[in-house]
Amino acid sequence: MKRAAEQKMEMGPHPWEAANLTRAEKVIAFCESLPITKGYGAGENVKLLPFQREWIEAIYAADDDGNRRVRTGLLSVARGQGKTVLAALLCLCHLSGPESEQRGECYSAGATKDQSALIFAEMEAVIFAVPWLAARLNVQRFHKRIEDLENGSTYRALASDGASVHGLASSFIVCDELAQWKKRELFDVLRTSMGKRREPLMLAIGTQSPSPINIMSELVDYAGRVNSGEIVDPSFHGQVYAVPDDADPYDPENWKLANPAMGIFVSEQQIADEAERARRMPTFEPAFLNLHCNMRVDAEPKAINPAEWAACAEAVDLDQLRGAKCYAGLDLASVRDLASLVLLFPENGGAVVPFYWCPKDGIDRKEQVDHVPYRTWARQGHIEATPGAAIDKRFIARRLAQIVAEFDLRGVAYDRWAINDLKVILDSEGIELPLVEWGQGYRDMAPAVDAFESALLAGELRHGNHPILRWNASNAVFDVDPAGARKLNKARSTDRIDGLQALVMACGLAARDAGPDTYAGEGPLWV
Secondary structure, X not given: OOOHHHHHHHHOOOHHHOOOOOHHHHHHHHHHOOEOOOOOOOOOEOOOOHHHHHHHHHHOOEOOOOOEOOOEEEEEOOOOOOHHHHHHHHHHXXXXXXXXXXXXXXXXXXXOHHHHHHHHHHHHHHHHHOHHHHHHEEEEOOOOEEEEOOOOOEEEEEEOOOOOOOOOOOOEEEEEOHHHOOOOHHHHHHHHHHHHOOOOEEEEEEOOOOOOOOHHHHHHHHHHHXXXXXXXXOOEEXXXXXOOOOOOOXXXXXXXXXXXXXXXXXXXXXXXXXXXXXXHOHHHHHHHHHHHOOOOOOOOOOOOOHHHHHOOOOOOOHHHHOOOEEEEEEEOOOOOOOEEEEEEEOOOXXXXXXXXXXXXXXXXXXXXXXXXXXXXXXXXOOOXXXXXXXXXXXXXXXXXXXXXXXXXXXXXXXXXXXXXXXXXXXXXXXXOOOEEEOOOOHHHHHHHHHHHHHHHHOOOOEOOOOHHHHHHHHHOOEEEOOOOOEEEOOOOOOOOOHHHHHHHHHHHXXXXXXXXXXXXXXXXXXX
């Protein structure tokens, strides 16, 4: 086989080597010089769609010195919009094309080993279809690795559920379907590995996640804040194509909002068939909304609308609450779980102040099991890690004593579960708490749920967007009895709801203390 240099001499300059091209135009020219290897248009050269070109132009925009400003890019679209092919083309562009560098390190990462192999397989097919690439690149199929024999650059496919990788110096990274990643360790390793390069780039491509604490959701939310002008960050560019929450997902006109390649990579009839199935069988609706409308939904109907929760995210100034009247809900943990106390200040705009505790030993394992960043939350002060491998109730008791001293705590609603040990410790330490037993059945929890929901809908809560409480709220599921009374169900909830359970009890206690006239669920709760 001829060497790559000989192949180039025969074919002449590459299209992206033409004069006066911008950096983004070179990337586009490279992508469009490569063939489509399967499906629609197979055998022809790639022709980027307008939404793909616009995204590339924004990602690879350069300043007056030719330096790329963007370091992190996001593209979120519905299923079937050519994401894998685009990711493969960009990997090749950074490996051997106009964005390549000497001894670059390029990575594509997926949720699993099989998913991570998809981009590699697409790259391999393109390489074998292009003589100059085939002559230049050494493809190692077993290891999912590709080496450029001219510039010394390498590409590897990685999986988030595989062995940890360290010691990287990433020049280019594409994260495929982040919404499906169960752990964020690989994402953090890859992100922090870019510091050794002058112009590194990380791209995330995929559909939305139903979870607000998923990495994909973090990027989507950040993109919204950047695009709205709330945050100025020229190093980040994100584009999200989705059917808005307030739009009809069954209106064919709205499908285009999440499917910019509709009619090319995916047919309108295919989406229509999925929509009709979702109409007839409700269990299929979440998948339709997520995969074809790119909406942030989950299979289990949730107790709390994310938009309503986000509307109450006003910040809370703890210093202004010292000595103020408040009510609390206490949800104690089992031996190795999360414990929570949530304070509610009804006369201070419904300010909410959560406290969380978990054992320090084993926090790494807990993070792996629950797939949430416990260590990060602990470093940020959102969790207090108690000594040892089991929840330390004496530590919590002493913390409660400090809280009683700082605030005018009128009552602490508690679940009977695991309270006896704490009561013994409180007595031995001489700590007095205004404890109020709160049943977890419909009798006590139904009016508490009504009080919480009324406050939420009326904007009479201020939770400051506390990350753990937000996670708890996103997991919550209601049980409903034949009379329509509701209570939170920990067993059916997708994950932990400890803090929300405590907040609901605090709302119920505050409403009960306010008197029967304000507990009816109509009008303001706090008087």
